Amino acid sequence: MPIEHTPNYSVSRRRFLDLLLGGTGLAALIGLFYPIFRYLTPPEQEEAVVSSVNLGPAKDFPLNSGKIFRFGNKPGIIIRGSDGKFRAYNATCTHLDCIVQYDAKVEGVWCACHNGRYDINGRNISGPPPRPLTPYAVKIQPGAEEILIASQDGAQG
Amino acid sequence: MFWIREAQVNNIYFKTTIISLLIIVSQAIAVDNCIECHNQIHEQIISDCKEDAHSRARVFCAGCHGGNSALADEEAMNPKYGFVGAPKPKDIPRFCARCHSDAGYMRNFNPALPVDQLEKYWTSRHGELFKKGDYKVAVCNSCHKAHGVFPSGDTRSSAHPKKVPSTCAKCHSDPALMQTYGIPTHQYTQYIDSSNVHGYALFVKNDITAPVCNDCHGNHGAAPPGVSQVGQVCSHCHMLNAKLFRASPHKDGFDALGTMECAFCHQASPDVNAPLARIHTIVKPMAKLAGTVQPAVCVQCHSQGDAGWQMAGKVSAGSDSLAGKFAAAEALIKRAEKRGLEVSDARWQLNGDIHRAMLELRTAIHSFDLEAWQQHFDYADSLVNAVNAQGLHATQELSSRYKYFLIMTLIIALLIVLLILKIHQVENDRKAALTNKQGGIRR
Numbered sequence: 001m002p003i004e005h006t007p008n009y010s011v012s013r014r015r016f017l018d019l020l021l022g023g024t025g026l027a028a029l030i031g032l033f034y035p036i037f038r039y040l041t042p043p044e045q046e047e048a049v050v051s052s053v054n055l056g057p058a059k060d061f062p063l064n065s066g067k068i069f070r071f072g073n074k075p076g077i078i079i080r081g082s083d084g085k086f087r088a089y090n091a092t093c094t095h096l097d098c099i100v101q102y103d104a105k106v107e108g109v110w111c112a113c114h115n116g117r118y119d120i121n122g123r124n125i126s127g128p129p130p131r132p133l134t135p136y137a138v139k140i141q142p143g144a145e146e147i148l149i150a151s152q153d154g155a156q157g
Numbered sequence: 158m159f160w161i162r163e164a165q166v167n168n169i170y171f172k173t174t175i176i177s178l179l180i181i182v183s184q185a186i187a188v189d190n191c192i193e194c195h196n197q198i199h200e201q202i203i204s205d206c207k208e209d210a211h212s213r214a215r216v217f218c219a220g221c222h223g224g225n226s227a228l229a230d231e232e233a234m235n236p237k238y239g240f241v242g243a244p245k246p247k248d249i250p251r252f253c254a255r256c257h258s259d260a261g262y263m264r265n266f267n268p269a270l271p272v273d274q275l276e277k278y279w280t281s282r283h284g285e286l287f288k289k290g291d292y293k294v295a296v297c298n299s300c301h302k303a304h305g306v307f308p309s310g311d312t313r314s315s316a317h318p319k320k321v322p323s324t325c326a327k328c329h330s331d332p333a334l335m336q337t338y339g340i341p342t343h344q345y346t347q348y349i350d351s352s353n354v355h356g357y358a359l360f361v362k363n364d365i366t367a368p369v370c371n372d373c374h375g376n377h378g379a380a381p382p383g384v385s386q387v388g389q390v391c392s393h394c395h396m397l398n399a400k401l402f403r404a405s406p407h408k409d410g411f412d413a414l415g416t417m418e419c420a421f422c423h424q425a426s427p428d429v430n431a432p433l434a435r436i437h438t439i440v441k442p443m444a445k446l447a448g449t450v451q452p453a454v455c456v457q458c459h460s461q462g463d464a465g466w467q468m469a470g471k472v473s474a475g476s477d478s479l480a481g482k483f484a485a486a487e488a489l490i491k492r493a494e495k496r497g498l499e500v501s502d503a504r505w506q507l508n509g510d511i512h513r514a515m516l517e518l519r520t521a522i523h524s525f526d527l528e529a530w531q532q533h534f535d536y537a538d539s540l541v542n543a544v545n546a547q548g549l550h551a552t553q554e555l556s557s558r559y560k561y562f563l564i565m566t567l568i569i570a571l572l573i574v575l576l577i578l579k580i581h582q583v584e585n586d587r588k589a590a591l592t593n594k595q596g597g598i599r600r
Contacts, residue, residue: 032569036562042497068509073501075509095366099513113516115396128366128394 052150058140061086061147066102066109069149075099076136076149081107081120086140088149089122089133100133109133189226190233191218205305214266221252249296250278250287277378284378293334300324300376316376319359321369322348344370347437352425354441368394384411387418395419401523414458422446422454429457444480447522448473468527475534479518482541483511489548496555503547511540 050072061067066079068091077091079102089109093100098113108125109118116127123132139148192203195218206212211220219226223239234240244252254275256262263272274297278284283294300316307314315324326345328334335342348356348370358367373382373390382390388408392399402408402418411418416432423446425438446454449461449470459465487507493500514537521533 033566036566039562040559042495070505070509073505073508095364098516099509112397112520114394128364130364130366 052148054141055147055149058086058145058147064104064107066104068099068101071136071149071151077102077109077133078138078147078149079109079120086138086147087120087122088136088138090136091133093129094124094131094133095127095129189217189219190229191222191224191226194230194233202304205302209305210307216256246292246296249298250275250284253297274377277375280380281375281378282380293337295328295379299328318365318367318369321371322356322359325370344437347425347435350425350438352440353438355439357441384415384417387420391419397520398523401520405523405525407525410458426452427454427457442519444476444519445473447476465525468525468530471527472522472530475531475538476518479515479534479538479541482538482545483507483515486541486545486548489552490544493548493551493555498551498555500547500551503544503551506540506544511537511544514540 053069053071053076055069055078061078061080063080063084064082066077069076069078071090075091076088077100078086078088080086089100091099093111093113093116095111095114095116098111100109100111100116100118102108103110103117106117107120109120109122110116111118111127111129114128116129117125118129118133119125121132122135124130137150139150140146141148196203206217211217217226218224222243223241224234225238226233228235228238234242241252257270258272258275260272263270278297279288283296286294287296302315305313307317309316309318311317312319314320322345329340330342330345332342347353349360351357351361355367355369358364359369371379372393374380388399388402392403399419408418411421414429414432416429417436420436420439421427421432423439423442424435425440426435428434445452447469449456449459449466450473453469453473455465455469459469486503490500490503490507494504514533518530518533518537521530524530
């Protein structure tokens with residue numbers, strides 16, 4: 001007498017559906033909690049890139065004066081010489097990263113940390129600074145007569 | 158008449174051009190017999206001189222040693238051609254000065270080059286001893302070499318800033334030689350010590366503007382700076398600190414004690430009983446230098462109860478408290494930045510105004526005036542407190558976000574559980590209804 005094979009297809013299908021349901025549920029849970037986890041431990045953020053900054057009306061800058069301004073997260077210095085011309089530089093000393101200041105007596109830039117000196121055009125002229133200051137482009141917006149500073153290469157200086 | 162003058166001018170130009178060409182051609186084809194003969198026996202010397210400053214100025218062997226390089230054999234070294242050969246140490250300063258002290262002659266090569274080296278040399282300790290007949294002391298070639306002389310800005314020069322310490326050390330680290338003069342020999346090892354802020358800047362950070370031996374002692378006029386001149390020497394770079402120090406009561410006190418002003422406090426492990434022991438290891442300035450507990454330097458002279466001791470205590474406590482607050486504020490801002498919160502104003506304050514205010518505070522110590530120091534301290538403290546407040550605000554904002562997230566997560570989790578229970582309940586109800594229905598049919 002031949003042996004009768006009666007495979008239990010219904011049990012096997014149920015198990016398959018259970019596994020499918022469980023897997024989908026797990027994936028849904030991961031999908032729900034992963035954004036929460038990433039929110040609580042966000043990746044390191046890059047510093048926001050700033051390529052220009054508006055410093056307000058040109059008339060607010062007296063002749064033979066200098067002022068530190070914020071360019072992104074870096075300090076800049078804007079100088080208005082006795083000739084009325086505006087010049088702007090990254091205010092970080094090229095020696096040891098101190099912030100430079102304008103010296104109206106000699107019409108130049110001075111770093112108090114190690115007595116480094118730059119001329120009004122940002123060239124290092126005495127003391128330890130090894131390089132000139134990084135220049136920024138200065139534009140006066142027509143009409144509004146406002147000072148707009150931009151880095152030379154369009155990126156944050 | 159105009160055409161006659163023009164012809165004369167053209168004639169002069171023509172003659173000058175022809176003469177110049179003849180000189181160039183004759184120099185090009187001329188054979189330097191010094192090199193021809195000495196090429197074998199003095200190969201290294203000739204190789205050293207090949208690209209040095211003298212060769213580039215077309216000053217070859219005969220330019221210094223005399224003789225006639227156009228003649229062959231021994232005749233080239235006939236004294237009638239001014240041959241002097243290798244000068245003896247006692248002749249070297251004047252030997253080099255024949256050209257280097259002649260402003261008119263040196264103008265042909267480099268008008269900007271100083272011509273006072275010999276004059277300065279006579280004022281140096283080396284020159285003083287030389288004049289007394291001591292020819293073991295350093296002369297020109299001891300520092301610049303005899304052959305292969307390069308400008309000090311050239312990295313091949315033994316007088317290049319990165320080479321100066323080892324050049325001076327050739328003699329000053331030689332115990333046998335220095336014993337004669339009663340000079341210690343630890344200067345070089347102290348200078349290259351990794352804790353030496355200047356040596357570290359020079360050798361590790363490659364900052365060739367960092368001071369080396371000759372920046373403090375002079376080069377051609379090298380001599381130890383006097384006790385009361387050290388502040389002056391340091392002031393070339395540390396101008397504000399030196400200015401405050403010179404106006405302070407410490408200036409006269411330090412000079413009277415024979416301590417080397419700036420160098421005494423800023424050397425590694427200062428000891429008032431041996432004030433010059435480690436002055437060539439100038440350590441990175443740190444807040445704990447001022448205070449009433451070792452390694453604070455104030456305790457070397459001040460004793461408990463005196464005004465200096467009290468000021469040192471206040472400065473130390475203030476500096477510690479400010480440093481703690483600064484570190485806390487920075488940690489808060491860093492944490493907030495990492496969590497994506499907007500704290501760029503606070504970061505700007507930390508890197509800009511606070512950095513500068515703390516530098517000014519450190520400088521203000523050199524006035525040794527508690528009131529002046531306190532003003533700087535209050536300003537720096539107020540800036541740090543403001544940033545600290547911003548950091549705390551950001552932290553509170555972060556805590557609130559976490560709290561709301563936790564509540565929402567719990568609510569969602571509860572919702573999921575309730576949904577599962579509801580599904581089970583619906584399923585059970587459906588099964589029960591089905592069982593009841595089947596029971597009814599059987600009946």
